[in-house]
Amino acid sequence: MPPRTPSSSPSASASSSSSSPSPCASAPSRAALVAVLRAAGCVFAEDEAELILGTARTPAEAAAMAERRAAGLPLEHVVGWAEFHGLRITVESGVFVPRRRTEFLVDQALAAVPHASVVVDLCCGSGAVGAALAASLGPVELHSADIDEAAVRCARRNVAGYGGHAYVGDLFTALPGRLRGRIDLLAANVPYVPSGEVPLLPTEARDHEPLTALDGGGDGLDVLRRVAAEAPHWLAPGGCLLVETSERQAPAAVEVFTRSGLTARLVEDEELYAHVVVGTRRSGVR
Structure with a gap:
């Protein structure tokens, strides 16, 4: 299985967020999430913030996801899925992320x-x-x-x-x-x-x-x-x-x-x- 590279993250494209669960409705704002992610060194902070907002069911869950990502967890483990060949693949923590x-x-x-x-x-x-x-x-x-x-x-x-x-x-x-x-x-x-x-x-x-x-x-x-x-x-x-x-x-x-x-x-x-x-x-x- 291949190593992860910066270009492989995020594995889910921005278009995938349109088919994700109901977006969280209010705070934290996209800008706030981007700031947290960017401060942690996430190269694709804007895209990752969109995916988190599109996956989280509540504002609190979105904030927690951003913190987990900022702590170094793979984005796919944070949101619980990866996009692969047009499919949404469930990925649990500790499981290899499809490239x-x-x-x-x-x-x-x-x-x-x-x-x-x-x-x-x-x-x-x-x-x-x-x-x-x-x-x-x-x-x-x-x-x-x-x-x-x-x-x-x-x-x-x-x-x-x-x-x-x-x-x-x-x-x-x-x-x-x-x-x-x-x-x-x-x-x-x-x-x-x-x-x-x-x-x-x-x-x-x-x-x-x-x-x-x-x-x-x-x-x-x-x-x-x-x-x-x-x-x-x-x-x-x-x-x-x-x-x-x-x-x-x-x-x-x-x-x-x-x-x-x-x-x-x-x-x-x-x-x-x-x-x-x-x-x-x-x-x-x-």
Whole structure:
């Protein structure tokens, strides 16, 4: 999963506030909230104030939200949701916040297997990727899994509307065995920050998101290797595995996919600075 960057906050656009719960009616004023947020160093103080005002049910709640944000909590944890691929995703405190660049992974998955019927979201966090895929694909059999119990609680709420299931467990061990050889689309937003670089992450990520969602081991590819090694046994013929990685790690990630028996290719989006490896199961692999 990608590190947080200043450009990823706020994750919900100003347009999203129009569909949020009834705005609080009076004080504190927008200017007062902006002042609190700006004094705390929030780069997007004006936009964040709008989101807080659009989400809070009372003036007191708006003021409390601004104080929590000023204390360093991620905006998404403060308001309780994040915008992702046009959806409002519930995000509890302590749960990994879906990044806007990961929308590129969703788009590539939809392009790779536009008629997928069995979809799995590994390292699902809040379940944002699975929910976005189901919302675009229509009726699918959706399964999500994560090792973090708080994340899975969120995921269950976010995928419920699509008839999805969410499980607590370590990668494929969390999934029902009946999915082996049946998965059309396997999205795995694995942690890919090298262990030695985790202390360099922005405070919002380092202090408020689970380490398991960030730390990818010595070179950042430990979890990716485990997923790629098992994926061919779980994918249906022609099924695809998609994993997000960094520009620096991309060549090694492609090699890992190839060694695991997948036909691999790298796709990039320069504007989002997103890099996704797409692996297709070769015929004959079981």
